[in-house]
Amino acid sequence: MSTRCQVKVVQEGLDWGQEVTLYHHTNGYPENMIPTIARAFGYKGKYEHEEWIKGRAGKVASLLCWANPGVFEPEDGHKLHFDIDYYYIVHCDNQGSIREMPIWIIDVYETKDGFWDNPIFSELKPLHLGVEIRTLLETYPPDQL
Numbered sequence: 001m002s003t004r005c006q007v008k009v010v011q012e013g014l015d016w017g018q019e020v021t022l023y024h025h026t027n028g029y030p031e032n033m034i035p036t037i038a039r040a041f042g043y044k045g046k047y048e049h050e051e052w053i054k055g056r057a058g059k060v061a062s063l064l065c066w067a068n069p070g071v072f073e074p075e076d077g078h079k080l081h082f083d084i085d086y087y088y089i090v091h092c093d094n095q096g097s098i099r100e101m102p103i104w105i106i107d108v109y110e111t112k113d114g115f116w117d118n119p120i121f122s123e124l125k126p127l128h129l130g131v132e133i134r135t136l137l138e139t140y141p142p143d144q145l
Contacts, residue, residue, distance in 0.1 A: 002026040005033060005086040007064060008078060011057035013094035013102075018057035021075040022064060028086045030108055030127065035142030037090060038133050040067035041104055055094040055102035064090075082119040085111055091130075104133040 005028025011018040024033070040063040041054060054060060065072045080087070091105040108131075109124035128136060 003028045003086070004081065004084045005029075005088060006075070006081060006084050007033070007037070007072075007088045007090060009057045009060045009064070009090045009092065011055065011060075011092050011094070013092075014055070019078065020057045020061040021078045022061055023073045023075055023081060023084075024068070025071050025073065027071070028084065030086065030136075030140050033086065033088060034106070034108075034133070034136045034140035036068050037064065037088070037104070037106065038137055038142065040064045041133055054104065055092050057092060060090060060092055060104075080119040080121065082116050084115075084119075087111070087124050106131050106133055106136055108136075 002025060004026070005024045006021055007024060008019060008021045027033075040060065042063075054063075061074060065074070087109040089107040089109075091107070093103045093105055095101075095103065106128065107126065108128040110127050112123050112125050115123045128139075
């Protein structure tokens with residue numbers, strides 16, 4: 001059985017909001033997903049992508065698909081899948097301007113027993129809330145980025 005997850009990307013700190021949800025078919029546990037999210041951010045001790053791109057939900061979803069091609073699948077909505085084990089929210093905090101360096105704040109949830117029968121948000125157990133991606137890398141270090 002695969003460890004599936006969903007990743008919701010939320011654009012924040014601008015005059016307009018945007019959200020994109022992705023389904024991830026395998027290896028959805030934090031030890032794999034946090035380094036994958038960091039790879040999308042371009043974190044190798046430096047930034048690889050233009051800064052403004054990291055603050056737009058649609059662009060960030062594209063970067064996530066680039067970081068793990070063939071495993072991510074864009075959703076046409078935000079409904080929770082019953083078969084996931086983890087749920088991530090990537091908050092792209094633009095700090096009030098798209099010209100500034102966005103910060104990615106991550107929420108990580110694990111499903112509770114019975115989630116398959118009742119896939120609603122209240123059936124998710126928070127593991128990490130409001131943690132910056134670089135800080136999470138200290139807990140879930142990548143083998144290689």
